[in-house]
Amino acid sequence: MNSLIFAAFSRILFGLMLIVSLYVLYRGHNEPGGGFVGGLIAAAGFATLALARGVEVARATLRFEPMTVIGFGILAALLGGLPGLWL
Secondary structure, three states: OOOHHHHHHHHHHHHHHHHHHHHHHHHOOOOOOOHHHHHHHHHHHHHHHHHHHOHHHHHHHHOOOHHHHHHHHHHHHHHHHHHHHHO
């Protein structure tokens, strides 16, 4: 998109969405919410940034290859389930 207002506002909105994402993540331990909803909010922030400024800017902001993050998530889920399997 070539909207100057959307590009400028996307930086503010991206930061706010990441802060809200972390809040929902930490609040979800004792109340509704948690990792999945927090991840959705963070992904929406990156999507907003990609729409406003381009995919290259969003990937540079992420700093990690998405497939690497997915691999670490699957590994964490596997390692988290093994103790229950052994017991």
